[in-house]
């Protein structure tokens with residue numbers, strides 16, 4: 001008799017926990033992503049604190065689309081390190097081929113969640129590659145971070161966008177207006 005498979009059901013908590021665990025295993029600290037957020041937003045909000053930046057990064061990481069992109073990207077980086085990809089794909093991902101843009105497309109699924117400000121911020125950090133992004137881009141260090149660098153930039157850009165939307169909502173509430181903030 002055939003063994004019946006246990007029906008699949010999504011365990012959201014496990015996926016959320018795995019996202020945090022794997023970012024950490026790949027050497028990325030929440031604080032480092034928050035530092036990118038601070039860099040992107042401090043000129044607009046001089047009173048912005050690191051605690052706020054960390055909080056916003058953590059909120060972005062609670063989104064399912066974000067968790068899916070993080071885990072997918074990290075998995076592909078790891079498979080590339082292990083040499084387990086289809087040879088042609090293996091060469092492109094392990095060498096971070098400039099004409100291979102799927103890493104950026106995957107990152108877009110993160111910035112998409114928070115609207116167009118996210119795209120602008122993502123483009124900015126992607127060009128500048130400050131802080132943790134410089135380390136992730138350093139090919140001499142060994143590990144493959146073809147996907148992770150874009151993912152980290154996209155999380156920071158999304159957290160920045162979330163702050164911008166939130167600050168607007170706060171201003172409206174202060175003025176006694178009803179806020180229509182969409183960026184949860």
Ligand code: MG
Pocket residue numbers: 096103104145146147148149150
């Ligand atoms: Mg990349």
